[in-house]
Amino acid sequence: MSETDTAAPDSPDRRDPDRRDEALLPEAEQAAETNLDEDDRLKPEFVSAVLAAVEAEDDEAARALVEPLHPADIADLLELTPEERRADVAAALGDLVGAEVLSELNEHVRETMVEALAPEQLAEFAAELDTDDAVAIIEDLDKEDQQAVLEAMEPEDRAAIESALSYGEETAGRLMQRDLVAVPEHWTVGQTIDYLRETVDLTSDFWEIFVVDAAHRPVGTCRLSWVMRCPRTVAMTDVMQREQTLIPVDMDQEEVALRFQKYALISAAVVDPANRLVGMITVDDVVHIIQEEAGEDILRLSGAGDGDINEPVVESYKARVRWLLSNLLTALVASTVIATFEGAIERMVALATLMPIVAGVGGNAGTQTMAVTVRALATNQITASNTWRAILRELRVALLNGLTVAAVIGTGVTLFFGNVQLGGVIAAAMMANILTAGIAGVAVPLMFDRFNIDPAVASSIFVTMITDSMGFLAFLGLATVVGLSG
Numbered sequence: 001m002s003e004t005d006t007a008a009p010d011s012p013d014r015r016d017p018d019r020r021d022e023a024l025l026p027e028a029e030q031a032a033e034t035n036l037d038e039d040d041r042l043k044p045e046f047v048s049a050v051l052a053a054v055e056a057e058d059d060e061a062a063r064a065l066v067e068p069l070h071p072a073d074i075a076d077l078l079e080l081t082p083e084e085r086r087a088d089v090a091a092a093l094g095d096l097v098g099a100e101v102l103s104e105l106n107e108h109v110r111e112t113m114v115e116a117l118a119p120e121q122l123a124e125f126a127a128e129l130d131t132d133d134a135v136a137i138i139e140d141l142d143k144e145d146q147q148a149v150l151e152a153m154e155p156e157d158r159a160a161i162e163s164a165l166s167y168g169e170e171t172a173g174r175l176m177q178r179d180l181v182a183v184p185e186h187w188t189v190g191q192t193i194d195y196l197r198e199t200v201d202l203t204s205d206f207w208e209i210f211v212v213d214a215a216h217r218p219v220g221t222c223r224l225s226w227v228m229r230c231p232r233t234v235a236m237t238d239v240m241q242r243e244q245t246l247i248p249v250d251m252d253q254e255e256v257a258l259r260f261q262k263y264a265l266i267s268a269a270v271v272d273p274a275n276r277l278v279g280m281i282t283v284d285d286v287v288h289i290i291q292e293e294a295g296e297d298i299l300r301l302s303g304a305g306d307g308d309i310n311e312p313v314v315e316s317y318k319a320r321v322r323w324l325l326s327n328l329l330t331a332l333v334a335s336t337v338i339a340t341f342e343g344a345i346e347r348m349v350a351l352a353t354l355m356p357i358v359a360g361v362g363g364n365a366g367t368q369t370m371a372v373t374v375r376a377l378a379t380n381q382i383t384a385s386n387t388w389r390a391i392l393r394e395l396r397v398a399l400l401n402g403l404t405v406a407a408v409i410g411t412g413v414t415l416f417f418g419n420v421q422l423g424g425v426i427a428a429a430m431m432a433n434i435l436t437a438g439i440a441g442v443a444v445p446l447m448f449d450r451f452n453i454d455p456a457v458a459s460s461i462f463v464t465m466i467t468d469s470m471g472f473l474a475f476l477g478l479a480t481v482v483g484l485s486g
Contacts, residue, residue, distance in 0.1 A: 035069070042073060047080050050089070059092040066096055075104035078113070079310060087116055099125035103133040108310040111140055119145065123152035126161065130177045132285060135164045139174070172256050173249040175289070176270040176279030179203035182210040185219055189239060190232030207266050207282070211240045216276045218269045220244060246271050247281060253289050258380055260286045323461075330465035334359070337469050341476035348484050350417055351476065354426055358475045361405060362433035362467040369394050369441025370463050374456050377449050391442050398438025406431040421482055429475035433467060436474075440466040 035046040046065070053062040066074060074096060081089050090097045090113060102110060102125055114122065114137060126134035126149065138149055138161060150158050160178045167173025181202065183192050192209065196202065209227060211220045220240030230239050245263050247256055247270045259265065260283060270279040338345070338355070345351050373390070376382040382390050410427025414420050440463045445455035 035065075036073070042076055042080060047077060050077060051081065051085065054085070054089050054092045059094070062089070062092045063094065063096060066093055071098070071100035072104045074101045075106075079106050079109050083112070086112065090116070099128040099133075102137055103129055106310050107140075108312065110137065114141065119148035120152045122149045123157075127153060127157045130179060131160050131164055131279075132175050132177055134161055135174055139165060139169070167249060170253045171249070172247045172251045172253065172270050172281060173279075175253050175256065175285055176247075176249070176281050177285075178279050179205075180210060180277075180280045181206050182212050182216070182218075182277055183236060185211050185213055185237050187236050188232060189227055189230045189234045189236060192227055192236060193232065196227075209236075210269055210277055210280070211236050212277055215274075217274075218244065218246065218271065218277045221269070244269065246275075249273075249278060254378070256281060257286050257289045261290070326461050327464070330461055331468070333465055334468040334472055337472045338476070341472075341480060344476055344480045344484070348422075348479070350419075350422060351479055351484070354413065354422075355472060355475060357409065358426065358429050358433055359468045359471040361409075361430060362437045362471040363464055365398065365401060365434045366437035366441040366463040366467040367460070369398070369438050370445055370459050373442045373445040374459060377445060377455055382446070387446065391439075391446075394438050394442045395435070398435050401438075402431040402434035405434060419484075421484055422479075425478045425482060425484065426475060429471065429478055432474040433471040436470045437463070437467045 035043055037043055050062050050065050053059075053065065066077065069077070074093070078086055078089065078097070078101070086109070097113075102113065105113060117125075122137065126137060129137070134157075138146055141149065150161060153161065163178075164174055164176075181196070183195060187195075207224060209222045209224065210218050211222060213219050220237070220242045221244050222236060222240040226239050245259055245265060245268050247259065247268050249270055249272050256268075260268065260281075265283065265286075267280050267282045269277050270281060272278050341351075372394070373382070376390065406427040409430050410423045412423075413426050414423030417423070444462050444466075445459045448455040448458050
């Protein structure tokens, strides 16, 4: 490892306000600081200045402004640039828009940027990146373009990318890095240190060393700090930690993230079906997954598609209109219930006024329970051993909520309309609908999960249909039974 590598952790971090020292920051880094607000976002005036320089065809000025920025900030700049001007800005910045910037770009923005690059240039960028980042750039290309890029790559890099692409999307195989440090179990600490220092093409970014047997199966891990502090004569098997979390190559990335979170991992070995070491996953990749999966589940609950402001309009339309049409069909069920009690509504107009309250509060109660259940399923908090306990818990919460809301709405309606019967009917209907919402909010996601259907996608429509229909049925049905009339 070079002196630069060892010194890097102690260098000032301009992204951490608590560690900044303006007197120690290089001039270029101080310039970058002035272009970011307190939330580390590019200031509008800076973005405008870059766009103005590009429009004036002053590429040198644009590059001078952007050069101090971190690749992630340059990616932000391109995302903030209007789509029709993005190509001009990228052309003006030239080699400042490199491999690292591409890997940091939003998926939809990256697709448009990649389309403008020649296969040879893409191959060059991919060779500079870790395998997982290179795959993220290449995997969305058309088969023809993908093949052209692969053919332009060096054989070793091409083999690594093709191997990653052979695994399913959103699996550990796609996510893992091939560049790692593994040493035989019979080595000593001294042999390991010599290997780290003398091997020229060894990766420089790693936190732990994997110890493997003769069949290349991982038998333990050793933190780099342990190696550096132990005597050279100590055997690696005496230093290493034998207990380790191994990630199957076909494991879903969401499950990978859960393991990192549960066991507080920094990195983990990825193994093939024969338990041989084929790669590693690091925590920086998992952070992206956690953010991506959490946002994805929320957006699926609302039917908003990718929910990305950079997503093409047509794609957003297609994702959302399907959801709205499905909601339209389920709304017809609620309308049918209302039509059944048309006579009761005609006799007492107040029923029409109060119906939305019963359905609306019940729908919100169902959404609350559903959101908690979907999250619990996503994080493995609900398993076969505690399913009924989770259901009973939500029923108790629904009962308490129902009693509280029913008492408030019942009293309010009685006082406002001067009709005790009407107050009692809406209170009973509200109680029944919130209990129904509690049952539906937990049962529907569990049912879909049991049948291997993503509960985040399918649950919302059915929970809404149940709470609306049951709310109208309970309220209008009770009103009819007690013979309410105007």
